[in-house]
Amino acid sequence: MKKKQEEQITLKIAFKKALNNFLSMTPMLLGVIGLVSIMQTYITPEILSHLFGYGITTDIFTGTFIGAISSGNPAVSYIISDQLLNQEVTLYAVSAFILAWVTLGIVQLPAELSVFGLKFTFYKNILTLFATMLVAYFTVLTLQVI
Amino acid sequence: MKKIEYKGLKFLYIVLFCYIILFFIDTNNTLISLKTFLNILSTLVPIFIFIILLTTLTNYYLKPKDIIKHFGEDSGNKGIIYAVLAGIISHGPMYAWYGLISELRNKGAKDELLIIFFYARAIKIPMLPFMIGIFGIPFTIIITIYILLFAIIQGKLFSKLYKL
Numbered sequence: 001m002k003k004k005q006e007e008q009i010t011l012k013i014a015f016k017k018a019l020n021n022f023l024s025m026t027p028m029l030l031g032v033i034g035l036v037s038i039m040q041t042y043i044t045p046e047i048l049s050h051l052f053g054y055g056i057t058t059d060i061f062t063g064t065f066i067g068a069i070s071s072g073n074p075a076v077s078y079i080i081s082d083q084l085l086n087q088e089v090t091l092y093a094v095s096a097f098i099l100a101w102v103t104l105g106i107v108q109l110p111a112e113l114s115v116f117g118l119k120f121t122f123y124k125n126i127l128t129l130f131a132t133m134l135v136a137y138f139t140v141l142t143l144q145v146i
Numbered sequence: 147m148k149k150i151e152y153k154g155l156k157f158l159y160i161v162l163f164c165y166i167i168l169f170f171i172d173t174n175n176t177l178i179s180l181k182t183f184l185n186i187l188s189t190l191v192p193i194f195i196f197i198i199l200l201t202t203l204t205n206y207y208l209k210p211k212d213i214i215k216h217f218g219e220d221s222g223n224k225g226i227i228y229a230v231l232a233g234i235i236s237h238g239p240m241y242a243w244y245g246l247i248s249e250l251r252n253k254g255a256k257d258e259l260l261i262i263f264f265y266a267r268a269i270k271i272p273m274l275p276f277m278i279g280i281f282g283i284p285f286t287i288i289i290t291i292y293i294l295l296f297a298i299i300q301g302k303l304f305s306k307l308y309k310l
Contacts, residue, residue, distance in 0.1 A: 011206050018201035020150050022194065025245045028154025032241050033190070034161040037182035038168070041175050071239070072186070074273050082280050095289065102268045108241040110157045115244045116251075123307050124261055131265065131296040139289045146284070 028111040035107040036071040043070060045083045052089040059093035060133050067100025067132075069107070077101035091143070096136035103128050193238035201246050217255035226298060229259040233266025233297070240267060257308060258301040265297035 043066075051062050067077070081094045104125065105112075112121045169176040217225055236243060247260055269290055270277075277286045 011202070014205035015198075015202040017205050018198050021201060021245045021249060022198050024150050024153055027152050027158040028244075029194075029241060030187075031154055031158040031161045032239075033186050034158075034165065034179075034183055037179045037186060038164065040182050041179045073189075074270050075276055078273070078276055078280050085280075091285075095285075099268055099289075099293070102240075102270070103265055105240060108239075111154050111241050111244060114153045114157075115248045119308065120257065123304055124264065127261070127300045127303055127307075128265060131300050135289065135292040135296050139285065139292050142288050142292075143285055 025111075025115075028114060032071075032105075032108045032111050039070060039107065040072060040076075045080045048080065049084055049087040049089060052084070052093050056090065056092050056137075059090050060096045060136050063093035063096030063136065064100040064104070064129065064132050067097040068104035068129075070101055071105055071107055072101075074098070074102050091140045092136055095139050096133060099132045099135055103132055190238065190242065193242055197238070197242055197246060201249065204246065204249070217250065217259050219256055221256065221259065225256065225259050226262060226301070229262040229301070230266045230294060230297065233263040234269045234271060236263075236267055237272075240264065256305075258305040261304045262297045262301040265293065265300055268293045268297075 048066055051066065052059050054062070070077070077098045081098055084094050084097070085091070109121065109125070112124075116124075165176060165179070168179070216228055221228070247255075247263070251257070251260060274286060281289075
């Protein structure tokens with residue numbers, strides 16, 4: 001009985017710690033969601049399609065950059081990608097776009113910085129940036145070879 | 147009770163300021179943005195609850211020595227597999243996971259594995275049928291393999307760069 005009571009207290013403390021941890025992040029989360037909402041309102045697929053069509057390397061870079069500044073449910077990125085492919089944007093660019101959408105996040109950088117610090121955030125994002133461009137390039141290249 | 151130290155307050159004030167400015171410049175789009183804000187927030191609430199419960203269970207069951215064993219310096223290939231699997235099954239936006247990941251990091255989880263976790267999150271199992279529908283099976287398989295490969299490469303490179 002005593003042991004059970006001790007466990008309950010511990011679980012209560014564990015919950016309080018988790019709740020406090022989450023609450024401490026709420027201003028940051030609300031800020032990110034606020035910024036994402038503005039981006040979703042102002043950046044439309046039509047605006048995006050005008051930015052592509054300047055060669056593989058440039059398109060991959062543009063796709064990565066646009067994916068990085070956009071955010072939201074991955075399903076939205078697939079729908080936009082479908083529209084971009086219909087407007088004859090290359091698969092290189094679209095692959096980079098969908099990957100950057102889920103792996104990079106310029107709008108969440110301030111939040112990441114405040115939680116993990118400058119060094120961690122810097123190296124993480126630099127590596128993710130290169131990885132995203134390389135994965136996009138190799139995916140389409142492999143697809144063409146097989 | 148310990149006072150909560152809020153993170154990102156300045157950032158939130160800047161975003162609020164942007165909304166106020168935008169409201170006077172472009173009222174319609176600001177209202178659309180606010181509606182989008184509420185929509186996103188309502189879809190995230192279940193994920194937030196899930197994360198709070200997961201953090202509670204992590205705090206309760208996983209002691210620092212367990213975290214070090216599974217995600218610490220000597221976790222080896224098993225640690226990589228755990229990080230990849232955790233990344234694949236985790237839902238919601240990346241920023242929603244910062245609290246839990248930061249807590250694991252403070253308790254001794256290896257940075258390399260956290261980097262692997264973050265990149266493996268690009269694989270979304272519930273989204274795979276959707277991806278296949280738009281891009282086809284070969285594309286989906288190839289990109290998934292490359293994501294896994296580059297997640298591990300990134301983790302290894304990160305630990306080398308971080309020591310510099």
